Amino acid sequence: MKITERARGIEYAIRDVIAPAKKLEKKGAEVLHLNIGDPNKYDFDTPNFMKKALEKAVEEGHNGYASSKGLKQAREAAAEREKRVNGTYINPEKTLVTAGVTEGIQFIYGALLNADDEVLIPEPAYPLYESMAKFFSAQPVFYRTDEDNHPVTEDIEQKITDRTRALVVINPNNPTGAVYPESVLKEIVELAGQHDLLLISDEIYDLLAFKEFKSLGAIADDVPCVVFNGLSKNYLAPGWRTAYAGFKNCDELFEACLKEARNRLSSVAPMQYAMAEALKREDHVKETKQKLEKRRDITYRKLDEAPGISCGKPEGAFYAFPKLENVENDEKWVLDLLEEKNVLTVFGSGFGAPGHFRIVFLPPEDVLIPALDKIKEFQEERVSVTHD
Amino acid sequence: MKITERARGIEYAIRDVIAPAKKLEKKGAEVLHLNIGDPNKYDFDTPNFMKKALEKAVEEGHNGYASSKGLKQAREAAAEREKRVNGTYINPEKTLVTAGVTEGIQFIYGALLNADDEVLIPEPAYPLYESMAKFFSAQPVFYRTDEDNHPVTEDIEQKITDRTRALVVINPNNPTGAVYPESVLKEIVELAGQHDLLLISDEIYDLLAFKEFKSLGAIADDVPCVVFNGLSKNYLAPGWRTAYAGFKNCDELFEACLKEARNRLSSVAPMQYAMAEALKREDHVKETKQKLEKRRDITYRKLDEAPGISCGKPEGAFYAFPKLENVENDEKWVLDLLEEKNVLTVFGSGFGAPGHFRIVFLPPEDVLIPALDKIKEFQEERVSVTHD
Numbered sequence: 001m002k003i004t005e006r007a008r009g010i011e012y013a014i015r016d017v018i019a020p021a022k023k024l025e026k027k028g029a030e031v032l033h034l035n036i037g038d039p040n041k042y043d044f045d046t047p048n049f050m051k052k053a054l055e056k057a058v059e060e061g062h063n064g065y066a067s068s069k070g071l072k073q074a075r076e077a078a079a080e081r082e083k084r085v086n087g088t089y090i091n092p093e094k095t096l097v098t099a100g101v102t103e104g105i106q107f108i109y110g111a112l113l114n115a116d117d118e119v120l121i122p123e124p125a126y127p128l129y130e131s132m133a134k135f136f137s138a139q140p141v142f143y144r145t146d147e148d149n150h151p152v153t154e155d156i157e158q159k160i161t162d163r164t165r166a167l168v169v170i171n172p173n174n175p176t177g178a179v180y181p182e183s184v185l186k187e188i189v190e191l192a193g194q195h196d197l198l199l200i201s202d203e204i205y206d207l208l209a210f211k212e213f214k215s216l217g218a219i220a221d222d223v224p225c226v227v228f229n230g231l232s233k234n235y236l237a238p239g240w241r242t243a244y245a246g247f248k249n250c251d252e253l254f255e256a257c258l259k260e261a262r263n264r265l266s267s268v269a270p271m272q273y274a275m276a277e278a279l280k281r282e283d284h285v286k287e288t289k290q291k292l293e294k295r296r297d298i299t300y301r302k303l304d305e306a307p308g309i310s311c312g313k314p315e316g317a318f319y320a321f322p323k324l325e326n327v328e329n330d331e332k333w334v335l336d337l338l339e340e341k342n343v344l345t346v347f348g349s350g351f352g353a354p355g356h357f358r359i360v361f362l363p364p365e366d367v368l369i370p371a372l373d374k375i376k377e378f379q380e381e382r383v384s385v386t387h388d
Numbered sequence: 389m390k391i392t393e394r395a396r397g398i399e400y401a402i403r404d405v406i407a408p409a410k411k412l413e414k415k416g417a418e419v420l421h422l423n424i425g426d427p428n429k430y431d432f433d434t435p436n437f438m439k440k441a442l443e444k445a446v447e448e449g450h451n452g453y454a455s456s457k458g459l460k461q462a463r464e465a466a467a468e469r470e471k472r473v474n475g476t477y478i479n480p481e482k483t484l485v486t487a488g489v490t491e492g493i494q495f496i497y498g499a500l501l502n503a504d505d506e507v508l509i510p511e512p513a514y515p516l517y518e519s520m521a522k523f524f525s526a527q528p529v530f531y532r533t534d535e536d537n538h539p540v541t542e543d544i545e546q547k548i549t550d551r552t553r554a555l556v557v558i559n560p561n562n563p564t565g566a567v568y569p570e571s572v573l574k575e576i577v578e579l580a581g582q583h584d585l586l587l588i589s590d591e592i593y594d595l596l597a598f599k600e601f602k603s604l605g606a607i608a609d610d611v612p613c614v615v616f617n618g619l620s621k622n623y624l625a626p627g628w629r630t631a632y633a634g635f636k637n638c639d640e641l642f643e644a645c646l647k648e649a650r651n652r653l654s655s656v657a658p659m660q661y662a663m664a665e666a667l668k669r670e671d672h673v674k675e676t677k678q679k680l681e682k683r684r685d686i687t688y689r690k691l692d693e694a695p696g697i698s699c700g701k702p703e704g705a706f707y708a709f710p711k712l713e714n715v716e717n718d719e720k721w722v723l724d725l726l727e728e729k730n731v732l733t734v735f736g737s738g739f740g741a742p743g744h745f746r747i748v749f750l751p752p753e754d755v756l757i758p759a760l761d762k763i764k765e766f767q768e769e770r771v772s773v774t775h776d
Contacts, residue, residue, distance in 0.1 A: 003500070003644040004500065004502050004644075007648060008647075010647040010650070012650040012651055036453070038453045039452070040449065040452030051447065055446065058442060064426040064428030064627045065426050065428075065627050111391055111392055111395035113392065114392050114393075135651075196389075238453050239658060240451060240656060241654070241655070241657075250389055256392075257395075260395055260398060263398055263400055263523075264487070265490065268627065268628060270628070271656070
């Protein structure tokens with residue numbers, strides 16, 4: 001049986017490091033997990049009112065297919081939320097409810113990218129933006145980010161060709177935790193307008209910024225732009241697979257994506273009732289942010305003490321993306337760290353940025369601090385060996 | 389913005405008839421819906437123990453990502469269920485939990501079909517088997533079924549070429565309600581073995597057969613075969629989007645599909661706990677079947693009385709697929725029936741079989757009987773006009 005190139009080419013670093021960690025655990029090792037961006041794996045829980053809204057929907061019998069576009073009140077709640085929180089205008093009639101942002105990416109790439117078309121994505125980027133482009137035989141083209149991990153717009157401009165169809169912005173960023181300045185976002189919107197590119201704005205961490213957050217969707221008012229958000233991060237329910245995509249100034253693309261959505265009948269139904277409630281309030285976020293900001297500070301301080309590692313201060317989300325000095329094979333570095341210190345991170349080349357690694361600072365202090373100490377220890381041992 | 393051929397080509401008849409029906413309803417018409425295979429839209433409800441299992445999982449905090457392969461106890465329950473109900477052996481380690489059978493089809497086609505590869509599908513077939521093949525630029529090739537709607541294996545054999553990669557069997561069948569004899573299934577397994585084809589066996593209605601059901605998966609013990617099942621039909625929870633695919637004798641394909649599954653992180657998580665419970669019992673099915681068998685009988689009898697319509701007796705699922713005499717444009721016939729009698733069905737050409745229409749006999753008698761009477765009336769009026 002011959003497997004297609006498109007399937008063979010899929011790589012997903014975040015899940016690829018799990019197998020070796022499991023092996024270690026089977027041998028009795030206690031692995032400290034700084035690898036998965038799932039708050040519910042640590043001391044965060046889905047807000048109770050969302051659970052109750054889901055249970056109510058189930059009890060009331062909303063267990064059949066939803067509409068392919070998504071439940072009307074969920075789409076309306078999404079539009080109201082975008083306006084209230086970000087000043088972003090999306091039309092509920094041009095909004096799709098999707099199985100995570102993942103499905104939104106899949107629909108848009110599927111409707112937009114022919115073989116050899118190019119899509120501009122940040123270096124580093126959440127891996128799906130690269131792997132899904134390859135899945136459709138399109139070319140992911142990485143644009144550079146500066147020492148603050150903000151996009152270098154001159155580099156974006158240089159990399160636009162007549163095959164470029166879309167420009168991906170992930171803000172707050174996974175895997176770097178960067179939050180982009182408004183001036184950069186404005187330049188990006190201008191570039192998109194000049195070159196007729198679709199902006200894909202992944203804002204799934206928008207409530208988890210430690211500085212002022214400005215939505216690209218709010219600036220992109222006269223260029224085609226799709227805004228992603230959903231329940232996975234801000235609302236602490238990643239396993240519910242419920243998100244939305246608001247299509248601005250791109251009705252034809254919306255209709256094509258709706259066709260793709262019809263093919264799968266509907267996204268999971270009762271969760272959409274819970275989403276309609278969840279998007280009406282942000283009061284649970286305060287506690288989450290307080291915990292995260294403290295852990296961000298610890299992470300930043302501890303990494304700063306480790307030799308051979310440099311890392312900017314994450315401005316949002318729950319990721320740090322340190323740079324390793326004199327490390328060529330970051331995958332090996334991550335696997336060595338796992339083997340020797342039982343700390344699990346993800347290698348930067350999995351995000352398109354070799355010589356880095358990603359830390360998730362979601363864990364509570366009693367996991368986070370020993371894990372960061374071990375990283376420091378690991379580096380101290382390696383740096384001293386190198387200097388011998 | 390140029391939309392890709394792959395997205396433009398998507399047609400989904402079942403959802404395409406909904407817009408004109410909604411228009412009528414906006415004008416105040418009461419439309420009788422015989423169009424959507426969603427039991428929960430009528431007088432069927434998800435069994436209470438499943439709702440409770442879902443709610444328990446939510447309360448216990450299983451709201452983060454599941455494993456990409458799927459929850460272990462759900463996969464184990466699937467394997468035990470297949471063995472107990474159908475005598476089919478699947479390995480839980482080679483089983484994927486998917487977002488409906490839809491996602492399973494998508495994974496397998498994505499991993500197997502290159503441009504111009506061919507996949508054999510029954511005429512008529514559930515539309516996704518055709519549209520998803522086209523999505524990957526592959527060729528759907530329809531094989532004939534006989535007057536009992538059973539596959540004509542001679543026709544399958546004739547249509548196998550060196551580009552044929554897979555052979556789809558939907559049993560019990562959507563849209564015809566046919567249940568296939570064991571002898572036909574054995575011939576199909578033999579053909580697959582001879583020609584090195586993957587068997588794709590969609591058995592999502594297996595508990596809803598009104599005669600003895602034999603699983604293709606149970607016969608296909610030494611050829612590559614993927615068996616689909618899940619919560620949508622037998623277990624009355626289509627909106628939960630939770631299903632499974634058991635891979636037999638095709639480990640490489642399984643690994644490729646697991647890679648695709650990793651790309652989307654996980655299927656919806658708490659529903660997988662409910663699936664683990666649901667697959668342990670079949671006691672709720674008795675009542676469903678009793679109701680359905682009665683409605684099947686009414687449908688068959690009423691259709692038999694209508695002029696210009698012929699229909700075999702459905703043997704399972706909740707569909708009838710009558711043939712129309714002297715009707716060239718079945719889409720127009722369905723839209724005329726909707727317009728004139730406010731009865732909504734789906735046109736056969738949407739399933740690859742022009743000159744037919746699909747009836748869903750899920751509705752309770754107080755909807756089903758008047759709807760069937762109106763179809764009879766509609767035909768009486770048309771046939772008398774034709775004879776003038």
